Amino acid sequence: MEVLALVKLALDTGQLRMNESKVDIDATPLKISDIDRSAVEEAVRIKEKVGGRARVIAVLKYGPLPKRQQEAESLLREALAMGADEAYLIVDNALVNSDQLLTAKAIAATVKKLGNYDLIIAGEATIDGYTSQVGSRVAAELGIPVISFVRELRVEGNKVTAKRDLEDAIQTVEAQLPALVTVTREINVPRIPPLLQIRAAMKKPINKLSLADLGISMKSLAEIVNIAPIQVKRKGVIIKDGTVDEKVDKLTQALIQEGLITPR
Amino acid sequence: MNMTKVLVIGSINDTGLIGLAQKVGNPEIHYLVLGTGDTSQLGKYGVTKAYLLTAQVDETSFAETLIGVINSNNYSVVIAPASKFFKTAIPISAQKLLAPVIVDVLDLKQSDSAFEVTYNGVGNRAQVTVKVSDKVFLIAPPARFKPSEKATTVSTESLQPKVVTGVKVVSTEEKPKGKVRIEDAELIVSVGRGFKKQEDLKLAFELAEVLGAEVGCSRPIAADLKWLSEDHWVGLSGHKVRPKLYMAIGISGQPQHLAGMMEAKTVVVINSDPNAPFFKNCDYGVVEDLYKFVPALTKKLREILKK
Numbered sequence: 287m288e289v290l291a292l293v294k295l296a297l298d299t300g301q302l303r304m305n306e307s308k309v310d311i312d313a314t315p316l317k318i319s320d321i322d323r324s325a326v327e328e329a330v331r332i333k334e335k336v337g338g339r340a341r342v343i344a345v346l347k348y349g350p351l352p353k354r355q356q357e358a359e360s361l362l363r364e365a366l367a368m369g370a371d372e373a374y375l376i377v378d379n380a381l382v383n384s385d386q387l388l389t390a391k392a393i394a395a396t397v398k399k400l401g402n403y404d405l406i407i408a409g410e411a412t413i414d415g416y417t418s419q420v421g422s423r424v425a426a427e428l429g430i431p432v433i434s435f436v437r438e439l440r441v442e443g444n445k446v447t448a449k450r451d452l453e454d455a456i457q458t459v460e461a462q463l464p465a466l467v468t469v470t471r472e473i474n475v476p477r478i479p480p481l482l483q484i485r486a487a488m489k490k491p492i493n494k495l496s497l498a499d500l501g502i503s504m505k506s507l508a509e510i511v512n513i514a515p516i517q518v519k520r521k522g523v524i525i526k527d528g529t530v531d532e533k534v535d536k537l538t539q540a541l542i543q544e545g546l547i548t549p550r
Numbered sequence: 551m552n553m554t555k556v557l558v559i560g561s562i563n564d565t566g567l568i569g570l571a572q573k574v575g576n577p578e579i580h581y582l583v584l585g586t587g588d589t590s591q592l593g594k595y596g597v598t599k600a601y602l603l604t605a606q607v608d609e610t611s612f613a614e615t616l617i618g619v620i621n622s623n624n625y626s627v628v629i630a631p632a633s634k635f636f637k638t639a640i641p642i643s644a645q646k647l648l649a650p651v652i653v654d655v656l657d658l659k660q661s662d663s664a665f666e667v668t669y670n671g672v673g674n675r676a677q678v679t680v681k682v683s684d685k686v687f688l689i690a691p692p693a694r695f696k697p698s699e700k701a702t703t704v705s706t707e708s709l710q711p712k713v714v715t716g717v718k719v720v721s722t723e724e725k726p727k728g729k730v731r732i733e734d735a736e737l738i739v740s741v742g743r744g745f746k747k748q749e750d751l752k753l754a755f756e757l758a759e760v761l762g763a764e765v766g767c768s769r770p771i772a773a774d775l776k777w778l779s780e781d782h783w784v785g786l787s788g789h790k791v792r793p794k795l796y797m798a799i800g801i802s803g804q805p806q807h808l809a810g811m812m813e814a815k816t817v818v819v820i821n822s823d824p825n826a827p828f829f830k831n832c833d834y835g836v837v838e839d840l841y842k843f844v845p846a847l848t849k850k851l852r853e854i855l856k857k
Contacts, residue, residue: 411786435638457723
């Protein structure tokens, strides 16, 4: 089985560098998007069960590129340490801050370049963009079925069966391979690789591709004109000393002062 | 200014998105109704044409059907409600029509043939504005917008779906429906993994009752453990809330959860772990075992509020 996992090297929104007027994207560290860890885990589990290969594909969406490339490679080593065999990193200036149309074109072109594949696994959304677009777009580009928001996945022969987690229902669906699924975090608990695997990952290949390598010459159709931070100022009063009752008194006093409760 | 053709998609009750369509300079608004309904009522908001798609279709079939509609009438802007169905179907159509999709849209301004669209981005920590030209797809929650009234007559056309085989639905199991509308709650007591057993949630429910609050929860409580139905779920994948008081009990404060309750006015955090990230994002943080603190707080509030 040839399984591909799509991995976003996402902005670590928990460590976002921002002040009142500016979000400093360039200075914010990247991390593997949380849900994409589950995508990698699922790809590796399928490989371990039925044999074959698990490879990961990532598009670098944030600049400055010279600095980010190194960051991207060390993040991809994490996916390789989890058990992926090989990584493909698409790096091109035209992809920095580009729209999902171009991202999906680049991923689909990479998939085609790799040749045979059976299953593509992506996260339901990424922690920074959170648009849930790229999986469906890649499937459309490749002309294969897409099954989104999957919390249980079974691969048998050339058929995939999945439980989809929708707003009002759990839907069980099946499709012939090749297909693309997007998974939710509930599908598995991603493994933490042991040191031995981390060291072994250093020897696994990370292949770099540019848009020219993929034969793509189009530009992003959406151009970012402004990013205005949503800044919330919190008081940060920490109540940690005293007995339980003293802490209760301090908090209730505060709630009264804030006008949230009115003594009767 | 020339008329700009806008297509709004939704059930007959999702008309809020017409309010977003009306932000387009000089819009000619058409509406694609999924399901059944009296399309003449759309005329109240200036909709001149309605498509009626009564057949139930999967996302890929809907995407292909939509491409047919868009190609036949050359819409510049297509607007759909934020749901998992449309978050799957709309990108398929957009990829094939070579168009961007902007998700979680807040506002739109038109200048000539370009649109400036503002949306919640960067993990809901920033409002991002992008410039896009004809054509563009927008996704937003219908309740965010309110259409103004402008009476017109509506012509209605029935749509035959273009059915694509690929994904076969084997079975559908309805989820239990709750009655909570956490998005509208003024006071929220929210629970997380700090609670060790489902029965223990009663501590939070008792506190919520005294306060007159709704009960919210973090992702694992709803999605993983299923201790509460998903209408309680606060976060990027769940519901975004904006109460006067958000009291987070036993929730560590992952960025995805914080993004869902960022607009709360006052945030109280109760956690036994002084290093929980949530303490960096609170107005009042109590470092204490919730099993000791919550009952004591409930008792005290009962005295103060004479309940």
